[in-house]
Amino acid sequence: MNVRDVFHIRLKGLELQAEQIIDPTLKKRPVAIISSNSSNSIIIALSPEAEEEGFSCGMKVSTIRKVNHGVRLLPYNKSLYTKLNKYIYNTVSMHTPIVEPRGIGEFFLDMNGMRLLRGDVQNNGLSILESINNKTRVIGQVGIGSNKLVSQTITTVTSDKIYQVKEGLESQFFSYLDPDILPTASEKSVNKIIKFLLINKIKSLQSIIKSPDEFKILFGVHSVQLAKESHGKDSRPVKPLEEKDIILRQTILFEDTNSKNILDALVKDLAEQIAFELRKRWQLAKKIKVEIHYADGYQMLQYGKVESLDDFSVIEVCQLLFEQANKRRNRIRTILIVASHFFPFADQVTIFRTIDDKNMELSKAIENIRQRYGVNALQTANIFQALGKS
């Protein structure tokens, strides 16, 4: 029989573990990772000690500061966590070629055929955890199942270092779990019926499935998927990481603001950086996205395309997209501009000089300086002023 083995590796609180690796004195102390240093920011991850003191994820920093001064607050160090995550990714990739990362601190591993190579599946899991621990001191857990749903559910509901649900026993494993664990249960219409029927264990769903017509009436278009999930079936493959070709530029404002002058300057700065990168590649972007993150967590975005490579055209496109996206008066915390879907820039030779030609020449002149002294070496006054503030 061909047995499928999918591992789910979960490194709980990787952000916190990363900080503890750098500063071992943080171990056994109440520590919380916060989204930023602003008083508006929130807790993203926290140590069990901090949890014991009554704090929880999502809590506002200003509240913590008022209530308790003993908790160590650490700002979100994205580059550290990304680096560590990538390092762990490389480590687990040594055990199988098919690894799918899922955010920070989670990986799916397709271990089909590895039994023959590496023997017992549980030993396999333990050795992966051991190698992660040896190289990084990060502690994790492994869920082993026949598919992604099962293995991921294991690491969600158990705290065991390693736990395996053998093929054929998925239904039984799921029967006593809360239906909320099933991905399809997050669909609004499905969740409404589950709550209404006071279903608190998947076994109730399994018993309704025995009358397929009634199950279909209750859960409509989601019934097939929900039925599969209720029995622990999942046909999604483990997808290895694909490198996406994008140019992403982002700015996180030091202080949230809705000041038009500052925001315009920051968008201009980001747009110049995108234009700089595009010219390096001599490519245009079929898709450019301007994304705004407000201080209250709300997001707005707008799409467009870049049809010319000079700074002025890219700035114009980005500023237009920004204006279209920024429909609220709320203060902005982050602006992202992402260019993708690239295609070569065809440099059409014209007899007459157009304004675009002039712009391009000016952009190239600026670029020469920037290539030599760095992208921030030359800034217009308003960007300089805005960046000084942000």
Added chain:
Amino acid sequence: MFVHLNTHSVYSKMSGLLSLHDLVELTAKSSMDKIALTDTNGLWGFIRFVQHARNRGLGPIAGVNLITKMDELIVLVENQSGYENLCRIISDVHRNLDKPIIELIRDRSIGLFFLSYNEKTLSLLKKIIPSSHLFVELRPGFQENIIHNLARKLRLEVVVTGDVYFKSKSDHEAHLTLRAIHYNSTKDNLDSSQYKTLQHCFRNEEQMIELFPNSLSFLNNSYYLANRCKTNWSFINTIFPGLSLKNTHKSNTKLKDKVYSGAKKRYTNLNDLIRYRIEYELKLINEKGFSPYFLIVEDIVKQTNATIGRGSAAASIVSYCLFITQVDPIKYTLNFQRFIHTERKDMPDIDIDFPWDERDNILNYIFKKYGDERTAMVSNQVFLKPRSAIREVGKVYGLSNEEINQITKRIGWYTSRKNLVSWIRTDTKFSNLDLDETLIKVLKESEKIIGSFRHSSVHSGGVVIVPDEIEKYVPVLKAPKGVQIVEWEKDQVEDSGLLKIDILGNRSLSVVRDTIKHINLNYQGDEIDKKYFNYHYIQPIEDKKTNEIMKSGRTMGVFYIESPATRQLLSKSGVVDFNHLVIYSSIIRPAANRFTNIMLSRIHGQKWDLIHPDLDFLNESYGIMVYEEQVSIAVMKMAGLKYSEAEILRKTMSRDSMQSHIKLWKKKFTSLCIDRGYSNEVIHDVWDMISSFVGYSFCKSHSASYAMLSFTCAYLKAHFTAEFLAAVISNRGGFYSSYAYMSEARRFGIIIIKPDINKSYYEWRGYDDKIIMGFMSIKNLRKKSIYLILDERKAGFFDSLDDFLIRVDLDLADAMALTNASCFDKIGFNLSHQQIAYKVAGYYLQNKNRNTLLGNPLNRKIDEEDTFRLEIESFGYLISIHPVSRYRGILSNRIIYAKDISNYCGKSIYLIGLCITHKESITRTSEPMQFLTLEDETDIYECVLFPKAFKEFGDLLQWEKLFIIRGIVKESFGVCSIMIEKMASLQQWVKRLNSNRHSA
């Protein structure tokens, strides 16, 4: 010689920053003798402006700054016809902002002066306005030579104006904030045409000359033009609506006939006293020409069964016989003089309360009868208060709702503080607020814009009726809900001499109506049916059972005497007859707390003397001033003021807008009394009592009217508790939440039954010792579906769940709401809740050819937690148990029950409770404190958080409902309350207790 002819006050919506008081003060200080108020598109504050200007000895000029989508114009009033035309023009602008200015003023230009800086507008206007009434305006921001040239070209005179919007240049930022709020924008994003520049501050003559040094003669022109404008405004002529009976004599006769016919119903035997009183009142009414007014009010009142006329009108036997009021003024010695006095020139107010759900029909009737052209409702002028100002400025600065709410939710709707930063920094209720730089900026800007006019809405009941054309007297506009309103709010309407009738909605009248209806339904055929059929025949006074519940303060749900303070007053006094209740209804005012306690001591036998023998009229109220007319009589007797002057003082005390005049009155009263030989001590004591009338106060007849309705409600509560409390909840109560009334019902031994598909109605219904919840209590259940069910039920009860499913076509959401509220439990027979839900969902999820599901896969019995969750989801509160009883088992048995509090007088005890209401107050030294009403499974109890405890625990009340408290039992006049020493969230307490036990 310069006079400001273009000024904007706070009444210029979201642009002007000057209060009328400041505008007039600045003008007076600049030695100008006249001032024109030209607010944008309205005369919103005109009456107030006239009053302020007169007080400062200035000539007030009426005007407007007309701004349409196409043009702008300054219009000033020359004479009365001009004023009428201006009102019509403004009303037209309200109707259509797109209309060209020429169209607006065509045929309405007589009696008006026009000023414009726009060549096109001036050229157009020149065709219809003579040059004696049309001027070129030179305002800040324009070059002198350009305007001079334009005037030469058009052969018109130039007039310089200040185009004032704010006091000084430092207010410009606040002006920008207002504009950003108006345009729903940020300050950076404002277009230059959307705001005024720094130039638009108030300037005196010298500064105006500095601004326009080459236009001295045109500055003088402003003075000459001002002299041509109307400044002698008179509002003493009351305006009556014409009836179909044009002849006054006929009105008088008709009124007399109606009064005597009513008197025969009210008094079976018309003795001499009654006849004399009727004749006396009719004579005065006829002399003053008020008969048509009474006939109109009578006509309105007879449109419904249950009303109460309140205010001073309740002192009139004519009103009583016309069934406008419900208290016999002879039996209860109510003084007619307070209503109509020989010296009184203005219209007497008749305020009438109608059942809240019938009020709209009454208003429709009035509008239908008198027409839109003669009728409009009074408006409510909404100004930015601290709460709304912070919210709006916060948005301009990009704060999120959450950030704004963390401040605003701690500020009361009616808080009127201006020094926000220092208040928020020092008040303990903001103690955990993080005041960062942006917030401080928001607060500082909010301080500056508090008091700005935001918009107008419909007043809850004031209706204006005029004899001919309403637009002649005051500009009108359509409120967002489609009703025609006048620009002025109730005080300005009153002061302008317009006839205002207050048609107010009163929930208790609906409660009485519904209770009587259900009593009649429940006891159909009994004698009771006849006895209680009509509201007017209930005789609650001197009823033993009624007196008992009043004396014990068990008056939750009873009109006007249900607040914690009043309930305590009732039980502390131990004397609750009609006369005393009239006193209590009057004395329960925030500023009169001290006198309440003095009165209680006197009721309980403490010896007392009158402050002065001249004040013998205070004997009826234990020597304490409790009624408004007592203030008037006192100042007339002691200071020798005339009736009309005493009335002004009375009005000054009761109006927020006139609080600044109180000091002047005190001075006047003191010096007049000294002149008449009263000692300083007596004057001080009397003024002390007078000043307790600040804010609001009642006349005796008003209190008597209210007391009568209170008695009626108390009577119904005492004899038909279930019917009464069900009606209170159905009419969405009064002071408390539905849950609190439900608890009150339980304390009266009434069983609350969850909604039942075959037994419930839309509203809650009471019978005997049971109340069945109405479908209206179910959240997320639409009215439409409730009526669908009730309609179908007329064809017969639902035999089973299947029967219901087949007969009633509902949306799934409604069916789910009914299921969760356990409505199907009885017709589900042996089915569990889960099985009922399965059938209901399965049935209503099918689009067509619906069939009931045959499967029965779910059979879990729902547990307690499920029940609680469903109750909270369905009703918003727990039904099956009291919320505190969930925790009592876990807690120490040292926590006592509320019913036993009186056994622990003077001792420190622990209690748990659900907060059903709380009220912030201040001590004599202006420290904040809080009164709380809590209840547990056994009783309701009152607590107080004095400043020290309030400082420590006050903010808990912002988010917690269930508490554990430690406090000392204090007894006063036989009534116990708790002085809280410590308090904590009950849920947090239990959580901590559990975790401690766990770790132990």
